[in-house]
Amino acid sequence: MRMVSIVLLLIVYISYIVYASPFAATWDEVDFALALDRYDLLAMQPHFPGYPYFIFGGMLVHSLVDNPAKALAIWNGLLMISATIPIYLLAKTFVKKKYTWVVTALVQSLSYVTLIVSQPMSEGSALAVLWWYVWSLQRAIHSDRLYAQLLPLWLFSVMLGIRLSYVPFGIGILYVWWKRKYRVKQLLLYSLVAIAFQFIWISAVAATEGTGFWQLALSFTTGHFTQWGGTVSTDEAPFWQRAVVLIFYNIIWTGMAKQSIWLLSCFVILLAMMWKQIAIPPLYRLLLLTYFLWALFAQNIEKPRHILPIIVIVSFFLFVSALQSPSRLRLTVVFVLLLSQTMLGMQAVKHQATQLPATYQLAYDFEQKEKPFIIFTWEETRVFEYLSVSFPHERVFSFDVFQREKAAFPHAKVYVTDHVIKGFQAQGIDVRPYIHPVRTYESSLLSDPVYGHITVYEWREGEERE
Numbered sequence: 001m002r003m004v005s006i007v008l009l010l011i012v013y014i015s016y017i018v019y020a021s022p023f024a025a026t027w028d029e030v031d032f033a034l035a036l037d038r039y040d041l042l043a044m045q046p047h048f049p050g051y052p053y054f055i056f057g058g059m060l061v062h063s064l065v066d067n068p069a070k071a072l073a074i075w076n077g078l079l080m081i082s083a084t085i086p087i088y089l090l091a092k093t094f095v096k097k098k099y100t101w102v103v104t105a106l107v108q109s110l111s112y113v114t115l116i117v118s119q120p121m122s123e124g125s126a127l128a129v130l131w132w133y134v135w136s137l138q139r140a141i142h143s144d145r146l147y148a149q150l151l152p153l154w155l156f157s158v159m160l161g162i163r164l165s166y167v168p169f170g171i172g173i174l175y176v177w178w179k180r181k182y183r184v185k186q187l188l189l190y191s192l193v194a195i196a197f198q199f200i201w202i203s204a205v206a207a208t209e210g211t212g213f214w215q216l217a218l219s220f221t222t223g224h225f226t227q228w229g230g231t232v233s234t235d236e237a238p239f240w241q242r243a244v245v246l247i248f249y250n251i252i253w254t255g256m257a258k259q260s261i262w263l264l265s266c267f268v269i270l271l272a273m274m275w276k277q278i279a280i281p282p283l284y285r286l287l288l289l290t291y292f293l294w295a296l297f298a299q300n301i302e303k304p305r306h307i308l309p310i311i312v313i314v315s316f317f318l319f320v321s322a323l324q325s326p327s328r329l330r331l332t333v334v335f336v337l338l339l340s341q342t343m344l345g346m347q348a349v350k351h352q353a354t355q356l357p358a359t360y361q362l363a364y365d366f367e368q369k370e371k372p373f374i375i376f377t378w379e380e381t382r383v384f385e386y387l388s389v390s391f392p393h394e395r396v397f398s399f400d401v402f403q404r405e406k407a408a409f410p411h412a413k414v415y416v417t418d419h420v421i422k423g424f425q426a427q428g429i430d431v432r433p434y435i436h437p438v439r440t441y442e443s444s445l446l447s448d449p450v451y452g453h454i455t456v457y458e459w460r461e462g463e464e465r466e
Contacts, residue, residue: 116305
């Protein structure tokens with residue numbers, strides 16, 4: 001199993017390079033890709049808070065790889081490969097040495113994780129640094145050396161400079177300080193050091209943007225929690241439904257099983273064999289609880305990728321518990337799971353890298369359409385701009401604005417996407433008499449749950465009612 005685990009790890013590593021996604025198929029991915037050529041927060045290249053460590057790594061790879069989206073995805077893969085070290089070291093503290101590579105391979109080959117790491121999004125890099133950070137917390141608890149106490153403070157700043165939404169994991173530093181029973185002077189000193197580490201990337205980004213940085217910060221924070229962020233305050237669904245979606249759809253069905261009945265069955269069988277033996281140490285329980293509450297209240301549950309930290313930590317201790325005193329049957333199930341999730345993960349990663357996303361299909365198809373026409377979209381227009389399409393397109397949310405904008409194209413056909421239609425319906429507009437379906441574009445909903453399915457409608461002006 002050790003040799004098979006190492007071989008499968010190498011396969012995962014190779015896939016990170018060979019099948020790094022070359023597509024910037026969503027709004028955020030376009031933001032990141034454009035930032036490699038010109039870093040400008042005011043132009044949303046990228047959006048706030050700037051993700052400087054992620055963009056810097058992407059720039060390094062971009063000097064060797066022409067495609068900016070692929071460069072970012074490769075950077076994710078390289079960092080995730082480096083995370084093998086802390087995963088292995090942590091596994092070594094919980095299981096016998098002969099099973100450490102098995103645990104490492106099981107965690108690194110989680111199907112949904114490998115899929116997201118292969119995208120030009122900051123989650124992959126942040127997740128890799130999270131492993132280093134968690135290992136440093138474990139080390140800081142048991143070591144009196146100064147560098148062991150400073151390392152988690154520095155890694156926490158790097159992690160936030162890649163993905164600010166991982167801020168709840170700062171509770172781990174407080175846990176270490178509490179366990180070590182530091183005096184007030186020590187707490188003050190380490191707090192100042194922690195702030196100084198954060199100030200490195202914050203001041204650098206602020207310097208590039210000038211006084212507008214703080215206005216951007218306020219605008220972004222306000223918008224995230226009150227408008228577009230998908231938080232509990234902007235979710236129209238009942239709270240219980242939000243919790244059910246987060247736990248059963250995002251964490252279990254998508255995150256753990258990659259929406260595969262076979263993988264889900266393997267996890268269920270493994271869990272049924274040893275559920276009473278699963279033990280998660282207090283530090284990790286605290287990290288999981290804190291981030292779960294953050295994901296429940298302050299993250300967009302339409303995007304399962306936000307729960308990746310929960311997936312990897314829970315999976316790690318599930319695998320560790322299974323291999324602490326393994327029976328032959330349990331080892332068989334673990335072996336089947338390892339092979340299965342590696343194979344299914346590689347299939348998903350290859351498909352993501354070789355099949356056109358729905359937004360690209362839409363853009364290329366409309367390039368061939370007879371003009372004149374205009375298409376009204378939501379976030380798809382950001383991808384159109386990135387691809388430099390030749391046809392007119394507008395991003396629209398309000399029905400009144402839509403009426404005014406399309407009036408500027410009196411002799412052109414008018415097309416709208418299903419996201420625009422849903423927005424109009426939410427505003428109380430009955431659009432059914434005016435729309436006629438033209439075509440549906442589909443790609444992987446795992447890769448992009450929001451825009452992996454796009455239906456375009458023609459809005460027929462002459463059929464509108466007075």
